[in-house]
Amino acid sequence: MNFSINKEDIANFHKDYRNHPNSSVLENTVTKNGVRNASFNWHSIADNAPHFSIDLKTGDVSDQKQSGRCWMFAALNTMRHDMQQKFNLPDNFELSQAYQFFWDKFEKSNYFYQNVIKTAKKATDSRKVAWLMNEPQNDGGQWDMLCALISKYGVMPKSAMPESFNSSNSRGIDEVLNNKLRHDAVVLRKMINEDHANEEAIDKQRRKMLNENYRILAYTFGEPVSHFDFEYRTKKDNKFHRDANLTPQKFFEKYVGWNLDDYISIIQAPTADKKYHQTYTIDMLGNVVGGREIKHLNLPMDEFKQLAIEQLKNGESVWFGSDVIKYSETKLGIMALNTYDYDKLFDVDLEMTKAEALDYGESMMDHAMVITGVDLVDGKPTKWKVENSWGNKVGHKGYFVMSDAWMDKYCYQIVINKKYLSDDLKRDYAKSPVVLKPWDPMGTLA
Template sequence: MSELTQNFTDRLFDNYQANLKFQAVENAVTHNGLLKSLETRQSAVENDHVFSVDLTKDAVSNQKASGRCWMFAALNTFRHKLITEFKLDNFELSQAHTFFWDKYEKSNWFLENIIATADQELGSRKVKFLLDVPQQDGGQWDMVVSLFEKYGVVPKAAYPESISSSNSRELNQYLNKLLRQDAQLLRELIAQGADQETVQAKKEALLEEVFNFLAMTLGLPPRSFDFAYRDKDNHYHNDKNITPQDFYTKYVGLKLEDYVSIINAPTADKPYGKSYTVALLGNVVGSREVRYLNVDMNRLKELAIAQMQSGETVWFGSDVGQFSDRQSGVMATNTYDFAAGMDIDFNQDKAGRLDYSESLMTHAMVLTGVDLDQDGQPLKWKVENSWGDKVGEKGYFVASDAWMHEYTYQIVVRKDLLTQGELAAYEAQPEVLKPWDPMGALASR
């Protein structure tokens, strides 16, 4: 290995001090911060909030200090449908309701995988992967579908937010503490030679403790409720004693099996036109597996545009923190000019960023519009976020097409938009990726 010599460092000092631009940028950055000093005017000019396809201006939701973006994004696609079909004023479905059942199911998923890996050394990579994060707020499209299919949905008024759903840090800390303790109890019980029936009985006793903890922390979710509302024509409606499952069927009514996840992962190990799943990724034992079809980015964007042109918004996952200005809501590859300011060129390609752990999907939002040129090609995209209405344009963000190309990894679209070949590839036996593959990332920002 080569050490850093004093002569080398002295040369760096001399070169820096001879560069007047660096000194000017140093003054700006040390007083105003890195990104504010490098922010460009051009990105704001190019990415205004006017779109040729614009599906909604409904008020945005706010996930607050929690990693529930994947739930918010899915429920937002539903609520736009409800607002239109039932002539509602601003309306939200309960994100906390989905959150409760996700925590409950993820706890069982974790304990079942602890049992399944009990024959492996405690230091094995799979066991360590499970114990590092027994559960978290983040998730994937197929995971939220599993929750909707099993537990339905409810209006926010029927199961409102709590302190712990809006700010989940303490809940996650102590739930994970409990689950790691439970993992030790189960592994030790199995090591003592306990039979399967005894192990399952112990797991169920531990899950009752988890359920009670969640109910006391988040509130006990309703098994049935009354749904009353007055529509925009001033007509009163009241649905008595409806279950969450029946509410979904009656008021949402989407056939979730008709929707598929499309990804863009341009790495050498994932050829396009094939389906993939990820080991140890999920939440509801016995439900549909997480499955993706990998396509090139131009095709991914074509599918998203086609769904919006049919009048339906699009759940999508991206690396939201890359070259984005949270306050203005602009996400563009030219938001910050490191090249002009610092002589630094971030030119790693999308595959390289995935392979070298620089980027992956971190956040789920909703595509609600797109601006197309005269040839039907996208210029910029309208994005409904779930960070409240104090950022962006009343909570809506805008992504340049170049940014979408580089930092979007997943969309969810209807099966009928796929070609026969694409659908066959999606439905083929998927290749199983390792648990730590970047395509196993959970949206959690």
């Protein structure tokens, strides 16, 4: 059967277009204003007013700028929210994202080398090797990866390691580092496949490569300090405090004080290949070799949301991952399914289930933020308050409103303290994880 487009087809399409109601008006409207502006639903503003029955006070919104560090910002923000309450810290207090960024890129380099060595016998056109080389490292990550970094390197206040040009604008270092890692992959694969080098020689070469990477990153972000003084004034009474000669590990222990093992990843993946109440991990996904591994517990949406509500009721914000670009209006800070009426504008059917969108590449997690509130009506959520990391010039001084229906469709991951899990859910989380392929949508990095 020949499926080429012929002249008769074009003539019929042209005739149908001319006969379609309001085609000329809509053509003028969309060409002049763009698809989003032309399809914007004005009623979504009133439907998503920023009022919440549970509303945590979390201070100023941070700004990741031109970098893909949302997962770091979101995770560190959940920790600083707790610190601000415990120690009466000012609204603009932040933990150092640049410090975590340095060590994440350094550790991801080593994680990449490990995967290159493990797959060295595979052809370069094998899917695993092609997946590795497509993007040896990037700015993104997941909750467990941040926990792996903190367990090894601790945290520090932003004052001890502030932002650099490159931490706020990471495109340049990403290009150079990925170039370097692909070059190093060529060297390692040749050593294994052509030179038949022994493990000692390979490890020596790996350490040489890591030494070079450390130098590149130190030039780029500044070399992290090993000790620092923590100085601040309290918000309410303006008292000055100084805690001298702290290490990042000691600072985390003293001022954050979380047992990171208590905070676990819950996902909402309704695809046929992922059973509910089962745990999952992803092959070749991580950053710290020998560190905390990725582990997700998949739950139905009603259980997923109830855990988030319980944590908010107890005054704790919730790290979450979603597909932020879908039906999201950045300037107004609205994430709602009725924000844009694309289907009505073009008179087409765009509906897909959440599972279909995941299976067919229409949606996946691409951004992490923090839930800081929820509006409950008769005990049921109608909308959620979201702290973004795009600065205070978007949304409501950096905060967004997420409709409950939007959360159902485009929210994929939350981080919950295990104390909010029932005994049955705790047993579910204790199960050995099913290993998913590297390119599974639950392995995408926020």
